[in-house]
Amino acid sequence: MTEKAEQPTVIRPYGDTTGDGMVQTSFTLPVPHDKRAEGAALQLAAKMGLSPALLVHAKAVGPAHTFFVVYGSVSHLVDLSAVHVVERDFPLLSPKDVNAVIKKELRRPLVVVGACIGTDAHTVGIDAILNIKGFAGEKGLEYYSEIQVVNLGAQVLVPELVERAREEQADAVLVSQVVTQRDAHIHNTTQMSAAFREAYPAGRVPLLVVGGPRFEEGSAQRLGVDRIFGKGTTPAEVASYLVHAALTPKTTERTSA
CATH class of the missing domain: 3.40.50.280 (Cobalamin-binding domain)
Incomplete structure (x- = not known):
């Protein structure tokens, strides 16, 4: 019987390769869809910590709003030992x-x-x-x-x-x-x-x-x-x-x- 590999306590997001920190996120900005709007989306992505940030999707939502999907790498680490969840404290019955x-x-x-x-x-x-x-x-x-x-x-x-x-x-x-x-x-x-x-x-x-x-x-x-x-x-x-x-x-x- 093979032993189960010990899970690390500190991890990074996974996109293309292990630990590359790649994440994808979406948001809407209250601006019409044009080149300036796309630049604003990339600026926001950079301020969110995505570097480099890639704009993978942009679509107008009416005349004055644009929906974006951006993809990029973050340097943040996740400490699994600091994650707290609410465990079920009662038996699951039929x-x-x-x-x-x-x-x-x-x-x-x-x-x-x-x-x-x-x-x-x-x-x-x-x-x-x-x-x-x-x-x-x-x-x-x-x-x-x-x-x-x-x-x-x-x-x-x-x-x-x-x-x-x-x-x-x-x-x-x-x-x-x-x-x-x-x-x-x-x-x-x-x-x-x-x-x-x-x-x-x-x-x-x-x-x-x-x-x-x-x-x-x-x-x-x-x-x-x-x-x-x-x-x-x-x-x-x-x-x-x-x-x-x-x-x-x-x-x-x-x-x-």
Whole structure:
């Protein structure tokens, strides 16, 4: 048996040859597409540390903007020992096991209310987790016999979400945020968290779970939520987390309707 090669702790980007530092990046500048615009793109690339920088693509985006792709070498090193990630701290369960745990421990359906809040009309994320058709070959939470799903859809106002969660006696609230311009996902999430904590007694707030492609997974505490899931999250991961986190005294104390 051959021994696995030890992975280096300090690395550089790879393009054509190992350690050449080559990277490719794209951006848009608010200038019409001409030679001056291309020069501006190369100037920006140089200030970003690409040397030499090659302009590999430029295309007008309307009359006053240009989209660029640049390619070049950077001198920066990456220290793998300084990289911190959020590890999954709960077991990944099958739908059968999730149902069994809820049935045994909670002895009633686990109630989940989901929505896209604010002006976000992109339901693909919340539907991937909640709808029975699911995502990545896994069925959504509607498939789980012991999970009661209430999907409110898109553009739900925070007060409406809080009110519906109270009506349904939700154990968990799942919010998807895809629109991120001007940090809309951050503002919406902090507003939602504050509203729930104002509307519920201490210790009785439902689990607040947020997902979206632009969230930092380690920012849950800062945003006032219990968990953040990033891109590629599957329904099984969410269901397993809910079983792990929702079956706590604040949830089980709630009497069945």
